[in-house]
Amino acid sequence: MTIPGIPLLLQAIVNGILMGGVYxxxxxxxxxxxxxxxxxxxxxxxxxxxxxxxTYWLYVLLGIDxxxxxxxxxxxxxxxxxxxxxFLIAQVLDAPGHNQLLLTLGISLFIENFAICLWSPNFRTxxxxxxxxxxxxxxxxxxxxxxxxxxxxxxFTALLYYFLKKTDMGKAIRAASEEKxxxxxxxxxxxKIYYVAFGIGAACVGAAGTVIAPFFYVNPHVGGIFVIVAxxxxxxxxxxxxxGAFFAxxxxxxxxxxxxxxxxxxxxxxxxxxxxxxVLLFKPExxxxxxxx
Amino acid sequence: xxxxxxxxxNVQYEDMHVxxxxxxxxxxxxxxxxxxxxxxxxxxxxxxxxxxxxxxxGEIRFLGDxxxxxxxxxxxxxxxxRIPEGRKIFPSLSVLENLELGSYLPKPKAxxxxxxxxxxxxxxxxxxxxxQLAGTLSGGEQQMLAIGRGIMSLPRLLMLDEPSLGLAPxxxxxxxxxxxxxxxxxxxxxxxxxxxxxxxxxxxxGYVLENGRIVxxxxxxxxxHNEHIKEAFLGI
Numbered sequence: 001m002t003i004p005g006i007p008l009l010l011q012a013i014v015n016g017i018l019m020g021g022v023y024x025x026x027x028x029x030x031x032x033x034x035x036x037x038x039x040x041x042x043x044x045x046x047x048x049x050x051x052x053x054x055t056y057w058l059y060v061l062l063g064i065d066x067x068x069x070x071x072x073x074x075x076x077x078x079x080x081x082x083x084x085x086x087f088l089i090a091q092v093l094d095a096p097g098h099n100q101l102l103l104t105l106g107i108s109l110f111i112e113n114f115a116i117c118l119w120s121p122n123f124r125t126x127x128x129x130x131x132x133x134x135x136x137x138x139x140x141x142x143x144x145x146x147x148x149x150x151x152x153x154x155x156f157t158a159l160l161y162y163f164l165k166k167t168d169m170g171k172a173i174r175a176a177s178e179e180k181x182x183x184x185x186x187x188x189x190x191x192k193i194y195y196v197a198f199g200i201g202a203a204c205v206g207a208a209g210t211v212i213a214p215f216f217y218v219n220p221h222v223g224g225i226f227v228i229v230a231x232x233x234x235x236x237x238x239x240x241x242x243x244g245a246f247f248a249x250x251x252x253x254x255x256x257x258x259x260x261x262x263x264x265x266x267x268x269x270x271x272x273x274x275x276x277x278x279v280l281l282f283k284p285e286x287x288x289x290x291x292x293x
Numbered sequence: 294x295x296x297x298x299x300x301x302x303n304v305q306y307e308d309m310h311v312x313x314x315x316x317x318x319x320x321x322x323x324x325x326x327x328x329x330x331x332x333x334x335x336x337x338x339x340x341x342x343x344x345x346x347x348x349x350x351g352e353i354r355f356l357g358d359x360x361x362x363x364x365x366x367x368x369x370x371x372x373x374x375r376i377p378e379g380r381k382i383f384p385s386l387s388v389l390e391n392l393e394l395g396s397y398l399p400k401p402k403a404x405x406x407x408x409x410x411x412x413x414x415x416x417x418x419x420x421x422x423x424x425q426l427a428g429t430l431s432g433g434e435q436q437m438l439a440i441g442r443g444i445m446s447l448p449r450l451l452m453l454d455e456p457s458l459g460l461a462p463x464x465x466x467x468x469x470x471x472x473x474x475x476x477x478x479x480x481x482x483x484x485x486x487x488x489x490x491x492x493x494x495x496x497x498x499g500y501v502l503e504n505g506r507i508v509x510x511x512x513x514x515x516x517x518h519n520e521h522i523k524e525a526f527l528g529i
Binding site: 168179183184186 | 366377386
């Protein structure tokens with residue numbers, strides 16, 4: 001272990017918060033799906049990878065700006081999620097948990113391997129001239145695409161929060177996540193709620209993929225790196241707790257980045273799982289509790 | 294054409310026969326009650342009308358149309374609204390949000406302001422607590438909220454499953470008063486109760502369910518004086 005200097009520590013804090021916002025957005029989608037359907041979506045990382053590739057190809061082939069591509073990747077992933085729920089996940093909603101796990105894991109393997117067939121396992125990077133800039137504030141270097149990713153994550157989370165709080169559809173999603181029989185009695189079509197919620201979850205992680213693509217490599221397995229972290233975030237935030245997930249994302253981002261300043265590079269993953277185990281041992285309901293209780 | 298008619302309904306869970314040849318007719322504007330012991334099949338019957346359970350045989354008609362194959366939300370759309378046992382309100386949503394969700398479907402939504410006024414008139418306490426989370430209400434208030442949420446769906450038939458369960462006698466009277474009031478305003482009521490005497494006292498017609506079969510039916514005034522009922526439920 002090394003003791004970092006103040007400049008390095010500040011740098012780590014800034015990086016941690018910026019990445020934490022993105023972790024938050026990924027986890028928000030995951031926790032929404034879990035809260036409503038009680039399903040752990042192992043295909044979440046594959047959805048993120050699809051969002052990244054969509055952004056990559058839209059830029060490389062058509063020259064569409066990565067941030068402008070959000071207008072396409074969000075609806076695209078919403079539809080992908082919706083169709084997968086409607087035709088596959090819906091079949092196992094009443095099945096035991098291990099069947100659901102096998103299905104979402106199978107979907108994930110399928111999508112990732114299909115991506116390898118189509119696009120090869122090569123690592124690709126987007127090189128966008130105007131995003132290469134770094135702003136210096138004192139000794140801290142701030143990368144522009146990370147700032148944009150962070151701000152986008154806040155905006156998308158806030159929009160989703162507004163949707164869930166203020167619209168009838170959003171209220172119906174919250175209602176269905178906490179009281180299924182009550183939802184049926186007011187005429188809510190649960191099947192529709194499920195595919196809409198799943199679509200929204202996929203759209204969130206797709207958006208996260210798009211805003212990460214400008215500063216991270218693209219590869220068929222890239223989703224796994226983020227989604228494993230997102231599972232920790234979801235548990236930390238309280239399974240199904242929307243706001244908890246976002247703040248837990250910030251905490252994990254910070255822990256990972258600041259931790260990496262103290263320990264050698266490859267050991268930093270250890271810190272996340274160490275937190276995960278502590279939470280499971282001492283506060284299994286998560287830091288913020290389950291939203292429904 | 295009858296308002297609601299269930300014809301020889303059979304419902305089975307795995308190999309258990311929960312309802313056997315249940316035939317029931319409900320006239321418009323009436324209060325009809327189904328009484329019977331725990332496990333007699335009362336809740337199963339309401340869930341079957343609401344489309345949550347499917348009958349293995351038999352048919353259910355509402356105003357002449359078959360409804361026994363419809364999805365639950367389509368049945369609510371037709372105006373058959375069930376207030377489930379245990380209320381099933383949305384605890385982390387506010388009282389107002391709970392009521393708004395009662396008018397989730399397009400037709401009730403168009404009448405949301407009028408319906409809200411009606412509910413607040415019937416249960417003024419819900420207006421006082423409209424911003425509170427529903428989970429923080431007392432048991433009696435939660436039951437009022439569940440009924441209020443049902444009214445928001447513009448019911449033509451309101452089905453209440455054990456509304457008096459777990460409530461103090463003074464609140465039971467309050468709930469039954471509101472049921473009578475809702476009926477006076479033109480809504481047909483199907484009331485399931487273990488509280489046999491109070492339910493028969495309130496209703497026009499009654500059915501007695503035992504082990505999934507209807508063993509008695511008639512005007513509730515007559516049922517109140519029936520020897521079998523006195524013996525089985527009233528302990529007289």
